[in-house]
Amino acid sequence: MGQLPHHQPVDVPESHHKILTDALGSSEVAKERIMHSYTRSFNGFVANLTEDEARKLSETEGVVSVFKSGKHKLHTTKAWDFLGFSDLLVKRDRVVESNIIVGVLDSGINMQSECFSDTNLGPPPAKWKGTCGPFDDFTCNKKIIGARWFKVDKNIPAPDVASPVDYRGHGSHTASIIAGRVVEGANFFGLAAGDARGAVPSARIAVYKVCYVDGYCSDEDILAAFDHAIADGVDIINLSVGEDPGYSVTDAIAIGSFHAMQKRILTIASAGNDGPLEGSVVNFSPWMLTVGATTTDRQFMTRVVLDNGNNLTGISVNTFDMANSMYPLIRGSDAVSLEGTSVMLASRCVEGSLNVTLIKDKIVFCLTIGGPGKAGEIISEGGGSGAIMQVSDIADTPEVFSLPVTVLGEVDGKVLSDYIENTQNPQATIYKSEEIQIPAPFVASFSSRGPNPVYQNILKPDLVAPGKHILAASTLKTSVTGKPNDKRFSNFLLRSGTSMAAPFAAGAAAYIKSLHPTWSPAAIKSALMTTTKAVNMSFEYAKLRDFAYGAGQIDPLRAADPGLVYDLNEKSYVKFLCNLFGPSSIVNKFYGAYSLVNCSTYAPPSGRDDLNYPSILFPIRNRKKPSEAVYWRTVTNVDNGPAEYTATVLAPAGVEIIVEPLTLKFSRQYENQIFKVTVRVPASNVPPYVLSASLEWKDNVHTILSMFKYDRSPVSDVCNCYDRAMDPEKVKGKLVYCEDFVGSADYSVQKMGGVGTILESDNAIFDAAFIFMPPSTMVNHNQGKIIMDYINSTSSPKAVIFKTQAFKVAAPSVASFSSRGPNPVSNKVLKPDIAAPGTNILAAYTGIVSISGWPDDDRFSNFITMSGTSMATPHISGVAAYVKSMHPTWSPAAIKSAIMTTATPMSSTVNPEAEFAYGAGQVNPLKAVSPGLVYDMDEMQYIEFLCTEGYSGTALGMIIGSNPLDCSSPPSSEAGQDALNYPTMQLTVDGATEPVTGVFRRTVTNVGLADSIYTATINAAPGVEITVEPMTLSFSSIGETQSFIVSVKAKPKNDESILSGSSLVWSDSVHTVRSPIVIYYP
Missing domain, CATH: 2.60.40.2310 (Immunoglobulin-like)
Structure with a gap:
């Protein structure tokens, strides 16, 4: 984004129109396409263009760069006192403080909040150049001295409106943390009660609405806000939003904050809420202050009391009072929807899985595997009175729900589950949350971690600040959860996120600015970073502690008097960019055609990070x-x-x-x-x-x-060839070597004019070839090292990629991408059943989509090679169809048995996961046509198996239809270990200290020779004893059945392996019928 011309007067919008006219060839079309011109602080415009038109524009004289607009997400009080920034200790000059103007780029503001009262404030500072309205529903005062809204595309999501009014509450929250007036008795329905205030209560606020009720904030609107905020005269900018993913060197926030830095304005931005994922930090440019989130010493505990008197403790922010009344309690798995899916989904309270009639006016117990928020919403919409969630890993940030909810850990969850299981009419009540004190600060689990994905030598986040359970202003335009069925509205809300942490740093920066008005943005940033306090890390996330908290926890009082500062100016950053990226379009994207940077005038790097x-x-x-x-x-x-x-x-x-x-x-x-x-x-x-x-x-x-x-393990997205992390000028016309590549690295290089890629990764799939664009090849780390050594030793390295050649390899082996067992639902059934070819399969293809799937690829073909279990499955379907053509009366189970028992055994040495990788082995179509014996089953046998697996009533009806079936009778002792006549057998030995025995009962049907005798051969693994009774089966006719019993005795686990493979083979003079027997050690 360029600078405005300094010396000659220019009609900026007209110059934009002329540039676009030159690119599109039509003045009228250009006029229609331009959506917004940036005219106050930097030079650029927004236009609605096709990819081809954008390319033509980028080639037009006077255009430095063209990039696609993206969307950013909002990164969603005791805390100031917790930081030691008590009003009793803070030295203020309220007159000077009232001259500080904080620009808040967010979702707007709630003017009706007491936090933004202008009592005892004088007129706006003389330096203020901004405006406010007029708006139909909004009027500024001496606290909120300016307000603007930006929506370049004019598509405002309902119920939001075209004004600075806050319909989400996020902007009001962040603004009040920075500069809210003192409000006595603030609380969230009685929770977190106390006096609310910002860091600089006398400072002025300028509002720039760039985010809307849907939570999204677009690039063009953020740039427009920066454009105006810089020109309006703000001192500090707070931006609690971020790119997703955040790998661009020159995104809207990076460009906007760079221009702010040029005008001596510090931008404070949130680090992101994708923690504890490594390398997830956003807003990582060195001229910004990037803030992660920590906990305060406040936690909210929500108790559940059962009607047997037991107390269970969970976490949530529950403002509802059930008045000690007991409510019926039901498990999600007992409330399966008539139109729903499985019991497993209902147990997790997945959308559409619950019968609303069964959960109405009840408390529902759910086993959630992700965040519990969605399950609570589903129960609320279904008429439930409350919800109790069990999670395997309780987060450090309780949620606010639209009905009474608490979230339990596994221990209390099991107590509750056992109570429901053993009680005829289980009942419970959920109490209103209580505030408790806990050790703090810790880095919040959600706070994004480094390392810096682009600037390898710059540590991000810079520091951390409170970001959990922050009580601050909100809006009355939406309910506290944002859900339409939630009837609670509040002027104050508890929120968590790095969005809440950033304004603490912004408030501290504003405080320092009020005491040291001449300090540069870098000096203020240095003062905050070099005076921090140590931060704890919870055990679960300690691995990433070094990239979690940066310099440490912010300490505003110490930051006001740092002693020494590490200062920087605009030239320092330009020199850094020049030495990092060279004379390239990346550097000039920050300046533009009117002031192109000549990197040759800057000195070489001084030190490692320059x-x-x-x-x-x-x-x-x-x-x-x-x-x-x-x-x-x-x-x-x-x-x-x-x-x-x-x-x-x-x-x-x-x-x-x-x-x-x-x-x-x-x-x-x-x-x-x-x-x-x-x-x-x-x-x-x-x-x-x-x-x-x-x-x-x-x-x-x-x-x-x-x-x-x-x-010692840096993340470099330039090396990874992430989109927009590379300099197109350096990529154009070259083969690009990408380390530890992910995703679409090849296409990223193609878009930037590269002629090919060499993709290095030890984690990539090397047993299946993929189609790339442009010419590409994949290498492992050892091969990559040879290439890197060559590149580093040669001043002008060159290479060529040849056309692919086919060659033979040892086969078959299970593909690395093929999913492995054990069976995640039933530990009695071995899965997968069989293996079949699935790598580099040539077959028909569509002529509509290019062979790589990328839009710029002009290669089309009626045939293509693909890899995946999607390719293996039709091989089996073809064999099954072939068997069916030869034996049209055979049942599905008989065909399946024929395919499995005639499979070619595979090597457990080549495939370490053994039967969990290949099941019965590699399919053999010719042998499957004449298996000799089959393990047959009918519908009732499958239903009896489902009964033994715990399916009953409605849940069973969802699978078998409306026919009533009673599962209450215990399975027959004749049913055996798995109650299923399956061609394979699996015995699970879970934590046993003594040998475990399993008995399998099987029946085989003769489909071979009328008069035949089969003899059993047992291949038992070490530590496994297998007996078969009888050892001989005699048949006198086709279709005749014979039964036998297999007893398997397995010793307890004595090594790290999770399975042990054996087999039973029935053979006559013609046929071999093989059944794998697997011992599974969880």
Whole structure:
């Protein structure tokens, strides 16, 4: 996004129209297509274009870059006191504070909230250049001094409106955390009661509505908001939204915040809510302050009391009071919908699985596997009175539901399940939540983690702040859950997310700005980062702690007097970008045609990261060798006079950090001193792969902390060839080598003009070839190292990719992508049943879609090679059809048996998962036509099996239809271990300390020779005893049946393997009928 021309007057919208006219060839079409021009702070426009038109525009003179608009998501008080920022301790100059203007780019604001009262405030600061309306439903005051809304495409989702009014509550919440007035007695239906206030209650707020009730915020609207906020004269910008995924170097937020930095405005942004996923942090540009979320010492506990007096404790934010009344309690699995699916889905309260008649006015018990929010909504809409959720891993952030809900862990969940199982009329009540105190702060599980996906040498997030259970202003335009059936509305709401953490940092930044109005954005950012407190990590997420909290937990009071700061200006960032990306379109996307950057005028990199950043990240490319890096830093004395600081280094064993000099002497305020840091890390190929150290500069008053991280397993999305992470000018016309590639790396290179890709990954599928665009090949890590060594040793590396050749390999083996057992529902039935060819299968294809599926691919074919179990299945279907053509009267079970018992055994050495990978073996079509014996079954045998598996009543009816069936009778003792005449046998030995015996009863039907005698051969694995009675089966006619008993005795598990494979083979002089017998150790 370019800068506006500085010297000559230009009609900016007219210049945009001319550029688009030149590209499209029509003035009228160009006029229709332009949706918005950015005219106040930077130079650019939004237009509705096809891909081809966008390409033509990008080639037009005067156009630096064209990129597609994306959507961003909202990253969704005791907390200030928890940070030690109590009103009793904070020194304020309310007059100066009232001159601070905070720009909030969010979902609008609730002007009716007491948090935004203008009592005792004077007129807006003289520097304010913004406007407010007029709007039909909104009027500014001396607190909210400006308000705008942006929706370039004009598509406003209902019930939201074209005004700054907040229909989601998110913007009101973030704004009040930063600069809300003091409101006594704030609470959320009695919870979290106390006085609510922002960090700078006298500061002014400028509202820029870019997000709407659907939670989305578009690039063009965010850029428009930045354009106006910068020109309006704001001091700080808070942006609690982020790209998903966040891998772009030059997205709207990066460009907008860069232009803000040029005007000495600091942008504070949320890190994202995709934690604890590694590398999930967004808003990672070095000129922004990126904020992760921590917990406060407040948690909400919600009790359940059963009618037998037992108390169970869960978590949620439950404002409902059931008045101690007992309600009927039902399991989701006992309330299967007549139109629903399986009992398993009903047990999890999946949408459409529950019978609303059965759950009405009851508390429903659900076993949820994801977040419980959706299940609660389903029960509420179905007329349930409440819900109790059991989850395997309780999150650290309770949710607000539209009905009484609590979320239990596995221990209390089992107590509840046993109570329901053993009680004729189970009843319970759910109490209103209670506030309890817990240890804190910890990094919240949802807070996105680093490492930085683009700038490898920049540690992100920068720091953390409270982001869980934050009570702040909301809106009355929507219910507290946003659900139409929720009738609760509140001026205050408890929210959690990095969206709530960012405004704490923005509030602290505004406070520092009020005390030090001349400080640069980088100086304010440094003050916040170098004065942080240590943060704890919960055990579950400790693995990622080093990339979770950055410099640590924000401490606003200490940040106001940091002693030293690491300062940066615009040229520092441009030099950093030039040395990182070279003279490329990436750098010029921040400037534009009126001020193209000449990277040759900037000095070469100074130190490893080439940036005077308050933290240091050392990504190590080869952890098998010792590594060394040098960092140069400059600190500015912001104390009132002379000062002397001494360095203290804390480093892990084996890591050497040398600081030169160890003492810094300052004779005056704002004097600079330079120091050098040398870091030496030994070779290590064992965990931990991420190490932490610190450098402290201390005088008698101040402690300035800089965090060091040594990442032996860096994430580089440029190396991964992520879309928009590469420079098109460097890619164009070249073969691109992509490390640890994922997804569409080949197409990303193609779009940027690359001629081919070499894709390296040890995790990729190498037993199946894929079709790429452009020419591509896949290599493993060892092959990739040879390529990388060549690239690093050659000034102009070159390569060619040849056309694919076919060659023979050892086969068959189970494809790496083919799903494995054991059976996730029934541990009595071995799955998969059989294996068949599924890699590189040539067959018919459509002429409508290109062979790669990409829109730019002009290759079409009537035949194509594909791989997958989707290709294996039709091989079996073809064999089954062939068998059916030869034996039209055979049942489905007989055909299935014929295919399974004649399969070719496969090697458990080649395929370590053995029968869990290939079942009975590789299909043999010719032998399947003449199996000799078959294991046949009819409908009733399958139904009896379902009964033994716990299906009954409505659930069973969903499978077999409306015919009534009584499953209450216990299975016959003749039924055997699995109550099924299956061609394979599986015995599960779960935690046994003594040998376990299973008895399988089987019946075979003679479909071979009329007079035949079959003899049993047993192939038993070590530790397994198998007996068969009788050992001989004699038949005198076709269709005759004979029964036998197989007794399997297995010793307890004594190694790490989960299965042991044996087999039973019946053979006469012509046929061989093989049945695998598997011992499964969970």
